């Protein structure tokens with residue numbers, strides 16, 4: 001019978017192997033818990049960082065585009081996170097809003113990345129007022145043009161807060177940081193013809209956004225005085241000429257015009273109930289350097305230079321259409337004149353304490369020019385013959401003719417337009433295109 005195998009050696013070996021395995025497992029466990037701890041710490045730090053920044057809710061930090069789509073790009077998220085709030089953001093708001101002249105204004109300029117907003121912000125800053133901009137940089141037209149304007153403002157120490165008029169929380173916060181003496185409200189969904197494509201964007205900006213701004217203004221202490229952009233389009237189908245503030249404005253031809261007219265009525269309500277001092281300015285087809293690419297003079301210039309055909313509208317009875325084209329520098333003077341003569345609001349913390357100023361003015365050029373003439377001025381400035389298609393004005397909200405009587409604005413703040421269309425277009429063409437030419441602002 002065979003003797004049983006000697007197992008004493010294998011048992012020892014197994015015990016040794018088990019011991020080694022245990023040691024390795026505990027080492028592994030220790031290493032992974034260290035790693036887990038570090039990872040948790042990192043995640044916690046990142047979370048704390050973002051929460052202390054306390055940027056506005058995501059819905060508000062998105063940009064509502066002209067096509068009513070919400071655009072949330074990486075760069076937007078980053079800019080919301082870094083510019084939405086936080087200590088350094090508040091410091092920038094405070095610094096930018098502080099005037100640098102005795103009795104200077106502190107002005108919140110909405111739509112500061114826009115055409116008129118940028119020019120007005122620079123003019124205010126230049127004379128020593130504090131200016132904070134607000135803009136949602138939507139994509140109704142190429143936002144890179146708005147970004148280029150923002151860059152110019154930045155070079156002049158003007159800070160633009162990136163946000164939407166409908167973001168009440170953000171607006172309230174701004175007023176808590178900076179007790180603005182004035183609001184220059186220029187943010188809007190512009191464009192007459194586009195209203196047929198995207199009606200809701202007009203309601204959202206020009207009505208809901210305006211009401212939201214007035215709600216914040218009425219609750220502010222002190223209440224600011226408000227100057228805002230209405231439009232020549234409110235005259236709609238009015239046939240009296242030249243257009244005076246006393247003429248009828250109850251026949252708007254486009255939804256754009258209807259929302260601006262609604263704004264004028266809403267202004268009346270807030271003035272009446274809350275004592276807000278409000279001045280509406282009816283701008284007449286404003287043009288000039290750094291203008292809006294959706295406007296005819298701008299895209300005509302681009303298309304003529306590129307050899308593309310342009311549509312020149314005429315009325316259905318084959319008359320020329322005409323506009324009281326108004327140069328940007330004249331409009332800036334009008335806006336500053338309105339701000340300078342705006343009386344203080346009389347209410348406090350949402351309660352009226354007495355009657356307050358309510359005004360409306362035309363800001364035009366007193367001198368209508370036909371679109372045909374506009375094209376021939378451009379042809380001679382560009383030295384290129386336009387490929388003109390003369391067509392009947394589509395039924396898209398356009399009106400055939402505008403002509404401003406500006407005697408009221410002249411009487412109350414010396415408004416006197418001084419730039420004719422040829423001179424203004426020469427200045428426009430000289431610095432076209434703008435993105436590559438940021439030094440062309442002369443304020």
Ligand SMILES: O=C(O)[C@H]1O[C@H](OP(=O)(O)OP(=O)(O)OC[C@H]2O[C@@H](n3ccc(=O)[nH]c3=O)[C@H](O)[C@@H]2O)[C@H](O)[C@@H](O)[C@H]1O
Pocket residue numbers: 190191192230231232233283284285286294295296297311312313314321322323371393398400
């Ligand atoms: O004063 C205002 O309150 C408005 O002014 C501006 O509207 P409008 O006066 O209509 O300017 P704009 O579009 O440049 O058309 C100029 C002319 O070209 C004609 N036009 C237009 C397009 C075309 O293809 N062909 C053409 O002949 C067209 O029939 C018109 O006769 C602002 O855009 C608007 O936001 C608002 O501020």
